[in-house]
Amino acid sequence: MKPALIITMLATLAPCSGFPCRAAQPLPSWNDGATRDAIVGFVQRVTDKNSPEYVSPDERIATFDNDGTLWSEKPVYFQLLFAVDRIRQLAPEHPEWRTQQPFKAVLEGDRETLARSDMEGVAKLVMASHAGTTTDEFAETVKEWLETARHPRFERPYNEVVFQPMLELLDYLRANGFRTYIVSGGGIEFLRVFAEQTYGIPPEQVIGSTIKTKYELRGGVPTIVRLPEIDFINDKEGKPMAINKFIGRRPIAAFGNSDGDLQMLEWTAAGRGPRFCLLVRHTDAHREWAYDRQSHVGRLDRALAVAQQRGWTVVDMKRDWRVVYPFER
Amino acid sequence: MKPALIITMLATLAPCSGFPCRAAQPLPSWNDGATRDAIVGFVQRVTDKNSPEYVSPDERIATFDNDGTLWSEKPVYFQLLFAVDRIRQLAPEHPEWRTQQPFKAVLEGDRETLARSDMEGVAKLVMASHAGTTTDEFAETVKEWLETARHPRFERPYNEVVFQPMLELLDYLRANGFRTYIVSGGGIEFLRVFAEQTYGIPPEQVIGSTIKTKYELRGGVPTIVRLPEIDFINDKEGKPMAINKFIGRRPIAAFGNSDGDLQMLEWTAAGRGPRFCLLVRHTDAHREWAYDRQSHVGRLDRALAVAQQRGWTVVDMKRDWRVVYPFER
Numbered sequence: 001m002k003p004a005l006i007i008t009m010l011a012t013l014a015p016c017s018g019f020p021c022r023a024a025q026p027l028p029s030w031n032d033g034a035t036r037d038a039i040v041g042f043v044q045r046v047t048d049k050n051s052p053e054y055v056s057p058d059e060r061i062a063t064f065d066n067d068g069t070l071w072s073e074k075p076v077y078f079q080l081l082f083a084v085d086r087i088r089q090l091a092p093e094h095p096e097w098r099t100q101q102p103f104k105a106v107l108e109g110d111r112e113t114l115a116r117s118d119m120e121g122v123a124k125l126v127m128a129s130h131a132g133t134t135t136d137e138f139a140e141t142v143k144e145w146l147e148t149a150r151h152p153r154f155e156r157p158y159n160e161v162v163f164q165p166m167l168e169l170l171d172y173l174r175a176n177g178f179r180t181y182i183v184s185g186g187g188i189e190f191l192r193v194f195a196e197q198t199y200g201i202p203p204e205q206v207i208g209s210t211i212k213t214k215y216e217l218r219g220g221v222p223t224i225v226r227l228p229e230i231d232f233i234n235d236k237e238g239k240p241m242a243i244n245k246f247i248g249r250r251p252i253a254a255f256g257n258s259d260g261d262l263q264m265l266e267w268t269a270a271g272r273g274p275r276f277c278l279l280v281r282h283t284d285a286h287r288e289w290a291y292d293r294q295s296h297v298g299r300l301d302r303a304l305a306v307a308q309q310r311g312w313t314v315v316d317m318k319r320d321w322r323v324v325y326p327f328e329r
Numbered sequence: 330m331k332p333a334l335i336i337t338m339l340a341t342l343a344p345c346s347g348f349p350c351r352a353a354q355p356l357p358s359w360n361d362g363a364t365r366d367a368i369v370g371f372v373q374r375v376t377d378k379n380s381p382e383y384v385s386p387d388e389r390i391a392t393f394d395n396d397g398t399l400w401s402e403k404p405v406y407f408q409l410l411f412a413v414d415r416i417r418q419l420a421p422e423h424p425e426w427r428t429q430q431p432f433k434a435v436l437e438g439d440r441e442t443l444a445r446s447d448m449e450g451v452a453k454l455v456m457a458s459h460a461g462t463t464t465d466e467f468a469e470t471v472k473e474w475l476e477t478a479r480h481p482r483f484e485r486p487y488n489e490v491v492f493q494p495m496l497e498l499l500d501y502l503r504a505n506g507f508r509t510y511i512v513s514g515g516g517i518e519f520l521r522v523f524a525e526q527t528y529g530i531p532p533e534q535v536i537g538s539t540i541k542t543k544y545e546l547r548g549g550v551p552t553i554v555r556l557p558e559i560d561f562i563n564d565k566e567g568k569p570m571a572i573n574k575f576i577g578r579r580p581i582a583a584f585g586n587s588d589g590d591l592q593m594l595e596w597t598a599a600g601r602g603p604r605f606c607l608l609v610r611h612t613d614a615h616r617e618w619a620y621d622r623q624s625h626v627g628r629l630d631r632a633l634a635v636a637q638q639r640g641w642t643v644v645d646m647k648r649d650w651r652v653v654y655p656f657e658r
Contacts (some may be wrong), residue, residue: 203577
């Protein structure tokens, strides 16, 4: 037997812990079933050179929403909690915030109002609390927050409250020649701080909402300064527009969880050749959360109807995911 | 001798046509001298794992201006000639253009006014003449133009009026693990039509000026429509801002030819670790053009002074380039 074959067999056997032993499969945190089969079947068809649906590697682009798709988004978008923490931290230097919205709501702990914030609301809050800082300073602030802040339910850093099955899916796609992009309503500069370490997605493959910036020399040093003005909200119709602008190619696979992802999935599905669209449905009140049509955060209503009508893949978290978070293992 | 070594030696010997035979060198269209040595020396330092200046491949980002750096920009920016051709072509359907600027100047052949157009002027003209078209239709129009239009001096398709030494430089950098980006004042959707075939630069590594777009369903088909509104002019201060937005990393090497590239080079130079900044100086009135401080198109004034002061590499086209265009060979 050739040494390479022995090594392959050993690698195949290694993850088996029970008996009868299954051959090593991709996506170990996904339960067997139609959802997993749909993903694996698509990847096999587009990567098999003898398949009529073969897609060349340069066109293998997969786009992922972040909030509710790669990590949780409850009790509210994590970036909103970042903004709240920052506003509380900076409040002593800003007495005027006690009477100015949106700062007033934050300082008074008006959770009702905050929970209703959409992506634009989050962007505005982050923007307002960080205007005038440089992009480097902002990144440093996010980094510190991720190191010290803890998710209220799981008492873990926010970038550990990510979905193990989706981490495996990202790896699996990349191992099959895909480039994986984040296309999120969250702030691009917020996401880029942790996307590489957490998801293996480098900065240039992160697309998010943006604020306007200004280039200036500060003490002779070239600096990019954040301005208190929204540039682009990367949500709903914004997602295909941003994909067109940043990538200039249409994805062949798109992954989301809410109505804010519908247009990205529609745009992906409308391309020629094989396409794959998937929605993560939050059905697990025990391990994560269960919500759809009635939720302020991550509302899933119209996109679910379209998915069912068009036969897109819908993940039932409770049924399809053996593990939700990495820390469960 | 190992077979691999023999193959390497053969590959090394193959390009020799004269005697004494030089070992095959990168950048064959560059003359020997300080400019070529500066490029090769930088690449060797950042790719040698034993060098104190070693840079990991993920940080090897090189950004290139296009007009005047990768292709010529005389008699005027090529994209301006595209817009002029399109306006003339569409004029019969638009009688109102005979009295409306900027169309009037175009239709009256007011070359004086056109020659003074900066990048914003070009963007406005392209925008005005293509508002309401879809991104797919626009790409098709550019493709047809490149196939049929000819450069007035060289009577070649515009995407053949590119600099052979720069094509070699792009290849050389990529062979050394760099990702090469275009960062141009030209329109992003214009550039993406030919960048991959002409320069080997894929759409997702092309950054340019943008107009606003709108996502809509046209007869049920998801469509991105061009709006008559400037989104962003990717020139001067815009270049480092767009690099920060699209790439999210600072380049370690930047290549330009005019004052419009100064901030990109400054931003690149201001990073930590080894940096390389280069300006192409148009000094060859015979083979290409000779211009700098007095030119409307591609003015090189302040950037040249800064380059000289800071020791950036300045290409003297006449002295440093053995060949200018691929069609000379």
